[in-house]
Amino acid sequence: MESNKRYWKGLEEYKNTPDFVENSKNEFAEPLPIEDVLNEAGLSTVTPRRDFLKALGFGLGAVTLAACQTAPVHKSIPYLIKPEEVVPGIPNYYVSSYNGQSVLVKTREGRPIKIEPNPNAGAFNTGTDAQTQASVLDLYDVSKLKGPLLKDSAGALSDSNWAAIDQFVKAELTKAQASGKKIRIVSSSINSPSTIAVVADFIVAYPATKHVQYDAISYTGIIKANENSFGKPVVPKYNFDKADLVVSFGADFLGTWISGEEFTAQYVSNRDYKSLKSGKMSRHFQFETGMSLTGTNADTRVPIKLSEEGPALIALYNAITGAGLAGGSLPANVTADKALKLVGKELLQNKGKALVVSGSNDVSTQILVNAINSAIGSYGTTIDLDNPNKRYSGNDAEFAELTNEMNRGEVAAVLFLDSNPVYDVANTKAFTDGLAKVGLKISFSDRKDETSTLCDVVAINHNYLESWGDASAYEGNYSIVQPTINPVFNSRQAEESLLNWSNGPVKEYYQYVRNNWESKILPVLGKTWVDVLQTGVFAGTPKAAGTYTFGLSLAAVIPSIINNSKALAKEGQIELQVYQSVAMRDGKHANNAFLQELPDPVSKVTWDNYIALAPKFADKLGYKEFDIVSVKDDKGYTIDLPVLIQPGQAQGTASIALGYGRTKVGKAGDNVGKNAYPFVSFTNGTYKYATTVSLTATGGRDELAQTQTHHSFEGRNIIREATFTEYKKNPSAGSGNEHGKHKSYDLWDKYEKPGNNWVMAIDLNACTGCGSCIVACNVENNIPVVGKDEVRRRREMHWIRIDRYYSFNVEGEGHAAEGEHGTGINAVTKEKEIAHLDNLDNVSVVHQPMLCQHCDHAPCETVCPVLATVHSSDGLNHMAYNRCVGTRYCANNCPYKVRRFNWFNYWNDSRFDNYLNNEFTQLVLNPDVTTRSRGVMEKCSMCIQRIQGGKLKAKIEKRPLKDGDIKMACQEACSANAIIFGDGNDPNSEVSKALRSERIYYVLEEINVQPGVGYMTKIRNTDTTVQA
């Protein structure tokens, strides 16, 4: 087994600090109180005998009494009138869509319990992200309002009814219309054709109305830039699948940028095992400040400061076009400078097959990006302006103007639809001051959130699982939203409220949507309404993507970019990037406990945001990890956050996640982290997510709840990787397979697997680490959320986790002479060289999903004293919860540390009041999976309920099982198809083929536990094809 690289999960492990060495030997995060019990005082106490007898007597008596209890009487209450389509015990599936992703909603006995991607969606079937997977929990959120609210005579919001609200609102709207003042509907971007039509009808009824769209995370920069450059005010459709070379400047396109899951599917299609088999792999450069999910997946990642992004783009433009624009130099960042020259050359070589994207929301910057993309022939191939993405259409300037209008007292009524500006607007004070001057304030929020508490009417909206509706994520593509449960509370769909208030002919929204589709959409597609309800999504014939050439002058643009960057590079200030975290995004779903406990893909922090600093920079400032520092911007906004030392963060910069610090969202999400929205600034007509701050130490310390350093692998060879060049020479490069296997001896009998042999293959090249599989597994398998304190004690319950390993990727000493790994910025460092390195800025990352490996010779099975975990004849490691007595021997003996112990009854314990501690939320539980009790071990079961279900279906239909009949929850959710599951006994199954790949290796195969999960080596396309 060759060990070519050294990996580490956290800085403590890398540096091998004495603390870490000490801690890694301990099983528990906290010392056990053994000393207290076994010390002299404990042993020499005088009372034992009598007390012992008393306790014994009581215990015996109690047990006897408990055993005398008669069996409980269970009631069985059938339907009075059973809906025809419901068979208790059999799920029904309905198509719907969430955030433009077409989904299947699984319902059991009429309640939605799981969201799955829609397999009929064709090109739309791109997996689901963590938000979509978690969204089912939002339906069962107890923090929602149970009925509409109306301001009473005392001025307080109190329970009301729809008739009273309609009467009040209609009268007030008529008054507002008559007053000659303005009426405003404020919403996040809406792409639903029916909702747009409803708003248009409302505007007809109240002509003083204007619809203002804004997004907490704005893409106005791109829209305005495209309007400026090509006369098309749109977010284009990006085709990452057509790009052999992707260069991103701060755009987290695999995570949070525009539509991460779609881009992941496209991007991975050029890098996964199928693509590698055909000898093709794209190349990806990432220039960014904070370590993003996309950055961790880049072949080459170059940290740059926020202030360097503009000059970097100018330099790239110069390199491609040969123009000599001023300002295109990065004197302080040699690596980036060198990398940009290389990128420029490669882009020219890949004309028409390359794509440059930028995460900036600055119009000038995006115009420059347009110019670069035009120069490398991206338009018509990798960028499609004619079938634009309609997810984001917010207009920052219009929204900023609304604040001014309100403050001038020009607005008589304002309606907040799917928006919460009091929380997520940059200048909260100006907004709330203005809001106070508005006569009628209506919110459609489902809870008393930051904005709705300041309103006169809270006309609570349905959850999307209770709603009718539609979406159009791309021009010409339509998907339907259909209800899967009757409204649980006395809510009313916002569109229906608007229809009621505008007194149109159709007041029922279902009828409205149907009319809208039947009159406008279906004739174009040639389909019927029933087709829509079955398929859920329709794509019209896309228009041919036109080629566009950037023909404008950059004269006005360049000075603006340079000024922006100068404004950020202030002496004595730290450049701060505020970004969306992969789990929390813009904070709309902050009350979703699944998302709060989803570890950040890079930092592995749960339940908090933090300020990320580079190791060297933190050292320089004198901060240690978890020190609480006070972050203050020049407007005077201050928050205290713990420091997280983040390798790969650009020097002189800091990053803080948005979406935290909600104060009125509900039980789980209130006061988790700090709100970073006020750091956003409004300049040059758009919102900017970069600013400068100063830091001061507070002296406090707050340990973040990280899952990162929970499990040390003691430097074992568990990640294997190779470069693309090596792979092309020898497909098994780096996998450890090239030298043949050792002869091995077994202590155990060989298990026969005469029927099926359930195995899994995981493609490390496809996995981006997004974490959607974790949430999918949580929902499918009733995995409890444990909360921040318990995560700190290493007690999170996730059955699948994604381990993140750092390694170096720098110009090592004495490296230039070695031809094998190339030279320059792309060189891979050998372990022996790491001793000489200390540049933690430039790290590369591997994500490794880790779940129960279902070992054939499972070490956990041999140590269980009660045979609660045993092997099955189809290759699975079974776990019988009712047999487990909780010795935890198995967890100790598991080399992969994938067994999780239930320290508490998380679903019925007031100390864990995050989500499941009430009967309503418990409706989200999957009835086919036991909820585990306190004192029981659990772990990945390979979704055995799905395996058994799939087998039974085949048996009833009297047919053999087909490959693909059974899918794991994690596999289904994965946009990248990184997880392949199936029958290893079927030589033609997808998984058998994958496991025959030369790249396959088994984690810790040297200990001969014979795992059932194979991993494919990580391949990096880092070799320089062009010499810098």
Added chain:
Amino acid sequence: MRNISLIVKRVWKSALVFAALSVLTVSATQAQDVVEGRKLFKENCSSCHQLTSNSTGPALTAKLNELDEAFAIKWIRNWKALVDAGDKQAIEATKFSPAEMSFFPRLTDVQIKSIIAYAKAGEPKKKEEAGAAATATDDGVSDFSVAGIIAIILLSIVVLVVLGRAIKMLERLILQKQGVVIVEDEAVSFAVGIKGLFKNKKFVFFFILCLAISLGSFGWMGMWNTGVHTGYQPVQPIKFSHELHAGVNQIDCQYCHAGAFKSKNATIPSSNVCMNCHKSVQATEKYDGQISPEIQKIYNALGYDPATQTYDKSKEKPVEWIRVHNLPDFAYFNHSQHVVVGEAAIRKEKGLKPNEPVCFACHGPVDTMPEIYQYSPLTMKWCINCHKDTKLEVKGNAYYDKIIETHERIKKGEKITPAALGGIECGKCHY
């Protein structure tokens, strides 16, 4: 006690009916018409018609009293012909309900007349009166008879005791006359005897041994049967009889337990399934023209008013059945797996007759259970034993083809049981 009172009640009832019958003077021929008509009515009409209230069709007693008999006969035989012929009365009559009445071309005029006679006469009156008389005296009789029996027993005990005393006294007198002196020391000697017994070590050992064995076996049996509820027969909110429905009426199990062949749950039927029959089947004949109180419970649950045949949603109240077959939450059982996939194998193993449903294998002779009870122990041992013993019927199910191929190569000639295919591995039922 309930049984005794029931027996007494029945005896009294029949005696009263007999008396009433002999007193009443009823024309024998007329009675014959009515009896024949009642039989025909039950066979042909009762699924849609009731005598006193509207059902799918109108209430017949009132309707036939107002109709001309000749028209009624024609209508019953083929109402459509009347309508087609343009009969105004017939066209008017079709307006009662959109549901179309069946044709009865095979009924003779005499038969139809009998039905009409029965419908006009209503349910035999004499029986009702007699029944009413019987019910009026019912409670008094049963109480009286119980008290009587108790009195007789008490009296006989008193007599026996008195006689015993008398005999003893007489014996004493005889002995005294013979000059025998009677020493009254029996009680003392008894106590001494007991004490002596406890000083006997052999006896004490034997006593303790017996105690230990009996307690031990009691404990052992108790523990084995903890949580085993064979024979569990709770009182259900509705006295539903499987004997009547599945036995006498031969209704297929799946008619009500529709999930059994599709899902893991056999499902308890929803009340609307009951209404398929019980909208018209009201067992009024057994309850003196009143709707059976048990059937009335279905109506109450649904908020159904049989008089107006309307449902009132606000009065809905689901029936809360007591679950008889309880598996713990951590055990997964799937009905369809057993009754669809495993049907042939289970039938063979359990030796079920062809006319018996496969359900009987575990649920026992449901068709003879007036009230349902748990027939099988439902213990894990019981499951496992069956999985070990039952030979799978794999022929004709292509699912097993591939599995069997591999399997048979390894285990030539061995019996293929669920256990051989992994059917007793923990995770197959516990997840």
